[in-house]
Each structure stands twice: as structure tokens, then as C-alpha cells.
Amino acid sequence: MFGIGEIAIVLIVLILVLGAKKLPELARSAGKSARILKSEARAMKAEGGPEPQATYQVRPTPHEDGTAR
Template identity: 70%
Template sequence: MFTGKIGAPEIILILVVVILLFGAKKLPEMARSLGKSARILKSEAKAMKSEGSQSQSAPSDPPNDAQGETPKTIQASPGDVNSSRPVAEPTDSTTKR
């Protein structure tokens, strides 16, 4: 029956089964969320790669906790500037200095 090649009838059958299983309304939503996830993964991979190259080329200075530290900003998704908000870093209150 199958000789290892997928032709047009098989692809059409697979598409019909997918549409019947998930429904026509859910497919665009799923594709959108899959694309968004792929963009986030790609941007995080680029950030990790650039962070790794910066740490190899720049000397490692210890972070200075006592002087004017700017809060980090978290973004909901890459390129989304409307929902970014500053985040306060938790302090370690278990040890006394």
C-alpha cells in the first residue's frame, strides 16, 4: 500500500483528519501560538549566544550590589514594549553582612 512516497492524496487525507480533529477555528490559533513560541525560542537562543561571546571577551567584574542598581525589565514577548515592567530582584535576608 505505502511504497515510502507521500503523494497528494495522502497529504489531503492527513489535512482532512487534522481539520476534523482540531476544528477549523482552532487551527489559526494553534499556528499563531506555535509561531510566537518559535520566535521566543529563537530570540532566547540569540541572547544566550551573544551573552556567551560577551562573557568570553569581556573581563568578569563582580556585580556591585551596594551602588545604584537599575531594576531589570521583563518583556512579555520579544519586541513587545507595551507590557514590559521593572522587576525588583529578591534579596537574601538569611545571611547578615
């Protein structure tokens, strides 16, 4: 049977062969998106925008007797 490495190589070759026309367009689009994101991040930093906040909550771990810390 084929391993993960061989499957990855075959998929990369297929993508290059079948999507060769679209690759330059996709690369340009990704570059533009990255530049826009970078400039917006700089603008927020310059304005003193809100700091990123954690999106998770820390729950207390129970003691051996079953009570929370």
C-alpha cells in the same frame, strides 16, 4: 486494504474539518513560541553562554582478544 498514503490523507482531512476553529490559534501559538526560542538563543549566544555538551558516552570497542583499546 488502505495504504499509508490513503490513511494519511484521511487523517489530514479529518484534522482540517474537525479542528478548523483551532488551527489559526495553534499556528499563532507555534509562531510565538518559535520567536521566543529564537530570541533566547540569540541572547545566550550574545552573552557567551555555555556551549552545548554531548549527552552520550563513547565506550571503547574490544579487541579480538577481549581487551579494550
